[in-house]
Amino acid sequence: MNETRSTTDVVALDPDGYAPVDHPGVTVPEDRRCWSASWPAYAPVDITPPELRAETLARHVPDWVADGCATPDLVRDWEQRQAVALVPFQLDGRGLPLNPQGRTGRTGRNLGKWGESAAADPIVVAGSGEQRRVLLITRDDIEQEAIPGGMCDPGETAPTTLSRELREETGVDLSDHQPVILGRDLVDDWRNTDRAWVASTSALYLLPTTVTAVGADDALDATWYPFGSLAQLEAAVSEAGRTLYAAHRPLLQRALDHLAK
Incomplete structure (x- = not known):
């Protein structure tokens, strides 16, 4: 039987064999996405940026990096991480973490932690009816409109992260408000x-x-947008000459569904 081999898109790798951090990865057929599907030839591209590679971490660990380990096999507390994970995940036969959504076509990391990095996304909605608005920020990394939020600091609880990130990114202090938890999910x-x-x-x-x-x-900015529907929001964002961050569309729709109850 001919084995389907994974191949990267045409892309220039750096001298050490790393792909750009935004490389989409090798194409993963739907029937090969699940980790239980056999795929001996699977060869994901490594998108680890220079500041997170072994030679750099040996000299300096950036402030935003929780794991100073250059590779996941050096992490020693996987059992504890699995116990507190927002979304359960497994380890492979070598004791390495497996993305709960399956193969991504990419390996390495461009995040502060190996395995799950916990984040919090506060969706702030004001008013009702035609006057309903939602607060979005313009992210400085991708320059798209998104929900305020960010990664949990070590030892920080989700409620603390929610109010801290909102205050830091928009100046809005809702630490005395009790939010409705909408979900704990993987983020695309x-x-x-x-x-x-x-x-x-x-x-x-x-x-x-x-x-x-x-x-x-x-x-870069914080803006209140009309929030009668996701289509209305996207139209308003587009009219402002901006783009809505795709990964946050499901979270915004969940908020709308909750408000419609």
């Missing part, structure tokens, strides 16, 4: 690989009216 983040991925706690904050919001920290 552009940095995800087979060995490192993002899972997030999404929560809904409801306000009677909009409040002043100013982009700061990782946000």
